[in-house]
Amino acid sequence: MAQTGVGGLMKIGPIETRLIQGLDKVKSLFFVLLDPDSASADSIVESGLRAVKHGADALLLGGSFIGNPNFTQIAASLKRETQTPIILFPGGCSHVTPGPDAILFTTLISGRNPQYLIDEQVKGAVLVRSLKMEALPTAYMLIESGRTTAVEYISNTRPIPSDKPAIAAAHAMAAELMGQRWVYLEAGSGALNAVPVPMVQMVRASVDLKVIVGGGIRTPQQARERVEAGAHAIVVGNLFEANRDESLMRDFVSAVHG
Ligand code: 1GP
Numbered sequence: 594m595a596q597t598g599v600g601g602l603m604k605i606g607p608i609e610t611r612l613i614q615g616l617d618k619v620k621s622l623f624f625v626l627l628d629p630d631s632a633s634a635d636s637i638v639e640s641g642l643r644a645v646k647h648g649a650d651a652l653l654l655g656g657s658f659i660g661n662p663n664f665t666q667i668a669a670s671l672k673r674e675t676q677t678p679i680i681l682f683p684g685g686c687s688h689v690t691p692g693p694d695a696i697l698f699t700t701l702i703s704g705r706n707p708q709y710l711i712d713e714q715v716k717g718a719v720l721v722r723s724l725k726m727e728a729l730p731t732a733y734m735l736i737e738s739g740r741t742t743a744v745e746y747i748s749n750t751r752p753i754p755s756d757k758p759a760i761a762a763a764h765a766m767a768a769e770l771m772g773q774r775w776v777y778l779e780a781g782s783g784a785l786n787a788v789p790v791p792m793v794q795m796v797r798a799s800v801d802l803k804v805i806v807g808g809g810i811r812t813p814q815q816a817r818e819r820v821e822a823g824a825h826a827i828v829v830g831n832l833f834e835a836n837r838d839e840s841l842m843r844d845f846v847s848a849v850h851g
Contacts, residue, residue, distance in 0.1 A: 697775070784809030
C-alpha cells in the first residue's frame, strides 16, 4: 500500500509537500506543460530544461493523445537531467507510464461523463499503485473559453460557463467535501480566453483546495492577474512551444513568483 499516513489516510507525498512548501517562498507556482506530441523528443526535453533553468517549479507532461512512442523516454530523460518535479498530466489511463515523479490524478468534475469521472481512474489506479507513483488528487474543471477545445471534444463534456463563477465554486466545494486537495481550472490548451479572473477569485474564496489555473494564458500580465486573484499555480504550455524567447519565460516566472 503506497502513500498511507496518519490513521491510514492517504498522506501527502514528497512532491506535493515540496510544492506546498514552495508557496512559503513565492506568491504562486509556475508549471510548464510539455505536450509529448508537440515536437521531437529531444526538443521537448530541451524545452523542459529551459523552463527549469528559468525557475519553473514543476514540469507537467501530458496531452490529449500521446501518440509519441518516445513518451516514456522523454519522462526518463527529463528525470535524469533535473531535480525539478516531473508530473504526469494524463488524458486517460493509457498515459500512465513509469518515469514521472508524480501524477495529477484527475477527475473531470465539470462534466457528467462517467468515463472521465471514474472509469479511467479505476483502470489507471492499479498501475499508479504498482509504479508507487505519488498521486496528487485533483478535481479538474473545464471552463468555457470561446471555442471548442480538444479536451471538451475528446471528453465529450460541456464546460462550465465562463460567466458563472458560482457554478465553478459549487463544483470546487463538492470536490473538497469529497477529499480532493487540488482543483484545476482549465480553459483548455490554446484556449481563446483564459479562465476569467472573477471565477478564480470566487473558487479561491470558497475552498481550501490548492487552485491551479491554465489554458490560453499568453502574457505575464494575464498570469499575474490570476495570481492576484488567488491562483496557487499557473500553467503555460502552448505559448512556449511556439515561442522560445528566454526573456518571456523569465518574465512569466517573475510575474507568477511575485
Ligand atoms: C492545458 O492548461 C494547460 O491543459 C495549458 O494551456 O497550452 O493554452 O498554455 P496552454
